[in-house]
Amino acid sequence: MDGVTGIKPRTLAEKVWDAHTVVPGKGGKPDLLYIDLHLVHEVTSPQAFEGLRLEGRPLRRLDLTIATEDHNTPTENIFSTIADITSRTQIETLRKNAEEFGVRIHSLGDAEQGIVHVVGPQLGLTMPGMTVVCGDSHTSTHGAFGALAFGIGTSEVEHVMATQTLPLAPFKTMAINVEGTLKSGVTAKDIILAVIAEIGTGGGQGYVLEYRGSAIRGLSMEGRMTICNMSIEAGARAGMVAPDETTFEYVKGRPHAPTGEDWDAAVDYWKTLPTDEGATFDREVFINADELEPFVTWGTNPGQGIPLSQSVPFPEDFGDENEQKAASRALDYMGLTAGTPMKEIPVDVVFLGSCTNSRIEDLRAAADIVKGHKVADGVRMMVVPGSQKVRAQAEKEGLDQIFKDFGADWRFAGCSMCLGMNPDQLAPGERCASTSNRNFEGRQGKGGRTHLVSPLVAAATAIRGTLASPADL
Ligand SMILES: CC(C)[C@H](C(=O)O)[C@@H](O)C(=O)O
Numbered sequence: 326m327d328g329v330t331g332i333k334p335r336t337l338a339e340k341v342w343d344a345h346t347v348v349p350g351k352g353g354k355p356d357l358l359y360i361d362l363h364l365v366h367e368v369t370s371p372q373a374f375e376g377l378r379l380e381g382r383p384l385r386r387l388d389l390t391i392a393t394e395d396h397n398t399p400t401e402n403i404f405s406t407i408a409d410i411t412s413r414t415q416i417e418t419l420r421k422n423a424e425e426f427g428v429r430i431h432s433l434g435d436a437e438q439g440i441v442h443v444v445g446p447q448l449g450l451t452m453p454g455m456t457v458v459c460g461d462s463h464t465s466t467h468g469a470f471g472a473l474a475f476g477i478g479t480s481e482v483e484h485v486m487a488t489q490t491l492p493l494a495p496f497k498t499m500a501i502n503v504e505g506t507l508k509s510g511v512t513a514k515d516i517i518l519a520v521i522a523e524i525g526t527g528g529g530q531g532y533v534l535e536y537r538g539s540a541i542r543g544l545s546m547e548g549r550m551t552i553c554n555m556s557i558e559a560g561a562r563a564g565m566v567a568p569d570e571t572t573f574e575y576v577k578g579r580p581h582a583p584t585g586e587d588w589d590a591a592v593d594y595w596k597t598l599p600t601d602e603g604a605t606f607d608r609e610v611f612i613n614a615d616e617l618e619p620f621v622t623w624g625t626n627p628g629q630g631i632p633l634s635q636s637v638p639f640p641e642d643f644g645d646e647n648e649q650k651a652a653s654r655a656l657d658y659m660g661l662t663a664g665t666p667m668k669e670i671p672v673d674v675v676f677l678g679s680c681t682n683s684r685i686e687d688l689r690a691a692a693d694i695v696k697g698h699k700v701a702d703g704v705r706m707m708v709v710p711g712s713q714k715v716r717a718q719a720e721k722e723g724l725d726q727i728f729k730d731f732g733a734d735w736r737f738a739g740c741s742m743c744l745g746m747n748p749d750q751l752a753p754g755e756r757c758a759s760t761s762n763r764n765f766e767g768r769q770g771k772g773g774r775t776h777l778v779s780p781l782v783a784a785a786t787a788i789r790g791t792l793a794s795p796a797d798l
């Protein structure tokens with residue numbers, strides 16, 4: 326308790342949680358939380374709509390629900406019939422459901438279509454202090470605004486559609502303090518890969534992470550979204566950054582942002598959200614930003630990452646027997662020999678895209694590196710904007726031409742090669758430097774091998790043909 330006010334200091338996550346508790350859970354039961362924004366896509370919504378239909382229930386808050394097509398969409402020839410039957414059915418089903426229930430939808434070809442986690446913030450639908458859910462694990466992205474944003478399962482999607490609430494079990498809090506200044510060429514992606522390498526893919530289990538410290542404050546909203554996006558790869562329930570002037574600046578003037586007096590009132594409220602002095606976290610982690618280097622994964626989970634300047638690790642370097650086994654399995658799948666310098670690994674494909682790194686800032690950063698160069702012989706590069714809005718903006722700035730002159734493929738918006746649910750896939754054995762968030766076996770296509778990297782490393786790698794950072798050019 327604070328001796329003066331008598332109010333217990335709270336963290337950002339606790340404040341947002343408390344402000345949304347409709348019915349507190351008694352005796353360890355979950356609290357019932359109000360949900361401010363429900364994002365919907367084609368993969369996890371069909372059974373939820375079907376459930377409503379069977380019970381004859383309407384969707385309760387159409388004004389807080391928005392759908393977009395992203396996972397199963399092709400990124401070229403977008404006006405042709407989708408060849409794959411499963412993908413086509415998913416898209417058609419979402420369209421039919423949206424029409425029947427009256428849900429706002431941004432379909433392929435629409436100026437606002439794109440990856441669900443790019444579209445929400447872009448429209449100003451994602452705002453500080455909100456609760457945001459979607460049947461998608463990377464909903465954590467929206468935490469960058471100081472929102473409490475969770476991925477949910479299909480039965481929970483139905484619950485939110487029917488009631489606009491969700492029962493949620495209590496969480497623990499973890500502060501990830503990143504202090505210092507990033508060196509040139511080191512980005513938000515490198516911070517989060519370093520964090521996951523440090524705490525492990527299960528390290529965040531049961532926690533809501535709050536990213537704090539001078540290095541986080543110094544990031545743009547795009548960078549903060551990249552970091553929060555991958556909270557789930559550390560096993561966390563959500564990741565958040567406290568709202569500040571950078572946040573307000575980003576939200577201001579967007580289609581759904583409040584205006585006039587409402588804006589002033591909103592900002593006044595948002596300013597009360599940052600974690601109180603004296604509030605305690607269940608766990609604290611400290612990362613020195615001054616020492617960070619470009620990071621890259623060598624294995625088959627996002628925690629198997631190292632600085633790009635290092636070599637492929639030896640399984641026996643790991644203390645724990647399970648980790649040793651996991652490392653040798655990963656090396657086997659990845660077709661890598663321990664001791665090989667990471668920078669000597671040649672790639673077949675470079676993928677610049679996904680909800681982790683497909684916003685305008687990512688495209689600008691990569692274009693700046695590849696400008697005036699040619700893609701390395703034998704390397705295929707795909708540039709996939711996160712939304713049609715990002716694509717249009719990039720075209721306005723001439724970035725598309727830079728990528729095309731470089732020899733890259735310039736595509737329409739969607740999840741694309743982030744996961745093998747659409748035509749953009751790796752062939753078996755192909756190796757890819759990818760700006761996405763998951764390097765699981767087969768994630769980008771059966772037998773495909775993924776190295777997670779930042780947009781800067783992706784661009785430099787496309788020029789050199791081997792994993793590289795801009796400093797290596
Ligand atoms: C398809 C969807 C449910 C899935 C997720 O939840 O994250 C996808 O977006 C992913 O990135 O693997």
Ligand code: SF4
Binds near residue numbers: 395461741743761
């Ligand atoms: S871009 Fe990748 S991580 Fe993001 S929602 Fe799509 S499939 Fe999931």
